[in-house]
Amino acid sequence: MNDSQRAHLTRHGGRFIVEVPTGELDTSIADDAHVDWAEVFGREADLVVEIGSGAGDSLVPMAAGRPASNVVAFEVFERAVASTVGRLAREEVDNVRIVMADGAQGLRQLFDDGQVSELWTFFADPWHKARHHKRRLVSREFGDVVAAKLRPGGLWRLATDWEDYALWMREQLDDHPRLENVHGGWAPRLAERPVTKYEARGLAAGRTVFDLTYRRR
Ligand SMILES: C[S@@+](CC[C@H](N)C(=O)[O-])C[C@H]1O[C@@H](n2cnc3c(N)ncnc32)[C@H](O)[C@@H]1O
DSSP: OOOOHHHHHHHHHHHBBBOBOOOOOSBOOOOOOOOOOHHHSOOOOEEEEEEEEETTTTTTHHHHHHHTEEEEEEOOOOOHHHHHHHHHHTOOOOOOEEOOOOHHHHHHSSTTTEEEEEEEEEOOOOOOGGGGGGSSSSSSHHHHHHHHHEEEEEEEEEEEEEEHHHHHHHHHHHHHHHHEETTTSSHHHHHHOOHHHHHHHHHHHOOEEEEEEEOOO
């Protein structure tokens, strides 16, 4: 971390970062961990979750555009979290809290069934090699968790600049019994999603960006 990132964490970490009891690994969550989100945010509101928020390039503007929602972001990379909290403070965006832990586990353990109104997974790590596919965030099993945690009608918005991962997402999710591909195929680019570093890099390399939206049946 550079000095300014360290300073952001020291000054603003307490306001935006939610500490949860950890499990065996630093980034895993203890089996009995629980968070009362209404208490954390100081209000009852629609809950939006982002997994892998990076430096907050989508998170901060998208949360700012939805002041009536409570937005919970999971990110394991400390430097990225430091940049995010700095930006949240600078832009006075108050409806975001960050958990520095594995978001797949966090979604499963820290939310009640039907509690989440929207999930965002943008530019998740693609893990190209076949032997690494089991590390991909999006899978049929993760689809089961998402379907359980979304409220009926709740949305899962995804984007990737890797065609093989995009096709994999469709393969894993299109025929999921509790999720409906809202557009019956690729979704139009989500207007509120800004172009992040990862998207710009993909486009500069000549790749296409694929958006998908699934609705909990
Ligand atoms: C390729 S980056 C994309 C960041 C951001 N969504 C964007 O579009 O700018 C993927 C991010 O996901 C984070 N990440 C990967 N797996 C995660 C997990 N299971 N839980 C939380 N964060 C995760 C990584 O640390 C990394 O910052």
